[in-house]
Amino acid sequence: MILMNDFRAESAEVQAAMLQGVQRVLSSGWYVLGEEGRRFEQAWAARCGMAEGVGVGNGLDALEIGLRVLGIGPGDEVITTPMTAFATVLAVQRAGAIPVLADIDPRTGLLDPVSVKRCLSPRTRAVLLVHLYGQLHAPGEWQALCRTQGLYLLEDCAQSHLARWDGQSAGSFGEFGAYSFYPTKNLGAAGDAGMLVLHDPQMAERARCLRNYGQSERYHHPELGMNSRLDEMQAALLLARLPFLAHWTARRQAIAARYRAELQQSAVRLLAAPAQGQSESHVYHLFVIACAQRATLQAHLTAAGVQTLCHYPVPVHQQPPATDWPRDPAGLLHAERHAAQCLSLPCHPGLSDGEVERVIAAVNAFCG
Numbered sequence: 001m002i003l004m005n006d007f008r009a010e011s012a013e014v015q016a017a018m019l020q021g022v023q024r025v026l027s028s029g030w031y032v033l034g035e036e037g038r039r040f041e042q043a044w045a046a047r048c049g050m051a052e053g054v055g056v057g058n059g060l061d062a063l064e065i066g067l068r069v070l071g072i073g074p075g076d077e078v079i080t081t082p083m084t085a086f087a088t089v090l091a092v093q094r095a096g097a098i099p100v101l102a103d104i105d106p107r108t109g110l111l112d113p114v115s116v117k118r119c120l121s122p123r124t125r126a127v128l129l130v131h132l133y134g135q136l137h138a139p140g141e142w143q144a145l146c147r148t149q150g151l152y153l154l155e156d157c158a159q160s161h162l163a164r165w166d167g168q169s170a171g172s173f174g175e176f177g178a179y180s181f182y183p184t185k186n187l188g189a190a191g192d193a194g195m196l197v198l199h200d201p202q203m204a205e206r207a208r209c210l211r212n213y214g215q216s217e218r219y220h221h222p223e224l225g226m227n228s229r230l231d232e233m234q235a236a237l238l239l240a241r242l243p244f245l246a247h248w249t250a251r252r253q254a255i256a257a258r259y260r261a262e263l264q265q266s267a268v269r270l271l272a273a274p275a276q277g278q279s280e281s282h283v284y285h286l287f288v289i290a291c292a293q294r295a296t297l298q299a300h301l302t303a304a305g306v307q308t309l310c311h312y313p314v315p316v317h318q319q320p321p322a323t324d325w326p327r328d329p330a331g332l333l334h335a336e337r338h339a340a341q342c343l344s345l346p347c348h349p350g351l352s353d354g355e356v357e358r359v360i361a362a363v364n365a366f367c368g
């Protein structure tokens, strides 16, 4: 079976680097909030072109802490997309605020600014972009919209490690970028991990306090926080994997280029290619196609030995806890159609050229 992800296919070089990291942590005898975490925070913030990185337990907590640091809470509305991992909206709810769902642009699956404008209200405090599938798109237009409306721009970067627009990194366009390092992400740990990247050292200090019970110094709690600390083992593993990330990203982009060039588009539709001159803006966390006969295509691919997944089969507003959440009064029809048709093909950096050819042949056999 050609899998969506296959960590066993990783090279001996990567595994050796990770083992060295594990060994370093065990020898140090220090397991939570230490030198490895600080080094990874600095390294990742630098890769994002940001002044501060605050390592946390996962991407969900990175988002919640970021919202709380900005004082976004009860009574406030945050406009975001229904086509995302549920964690995006769960973070808004957990901060005490209200997620307001705008529709997507069907060409990319990303938030549609026209729909966002229909969702504005006097309670709107922020627009939370999700760089879905690895796509960073037109951040300058979002900055302009938020500036005009007096809103914070926030970035969920769980799927967009190393994505750049005009050379500027995902996570650096708004108040914060929230990263997940869940194992399947483009940069993944061997467990849960996340990071908030910020411009402002004072906001970073507050985030450090919130991730550690709201503790400013040992046993002093100026506010109520949570336990969401990036542990030393995951930080060391991420530091070990970081030097390989650029190469992995280039491999994902090369696989995507072959899919774009060779997949027949009769029964399936490809999402839009990156904008002209912005080849770095898509890091292909997922390669997603759309197909009106998705269930039949998926069964055909499984029979041909190709695993696929749907990201995401049920949009946020159709999940039971979200049925009465506010949304675009014009409806969320593009998100609903996308949810019914989207299909993710294997696109991880460990795929061989032969496997990529087999995926293409299997999809084209369905189209033919």
Ligand SMILES: Cc1ncc(COP(=O)(O)O)c(C=O)c1O
Binding pocket: 058, 059, 060, 061, 084, 085, 087, 088, 130, 156, 158, 159, 180, 181, 182, 192, 193, 194
């Ligand atoms: C878009 C998006 N946001 C947030 C998250 C949450 O990250 P984590 O699983 O690390 O909490 C994920 C991960 O699934 C994601 O894909």
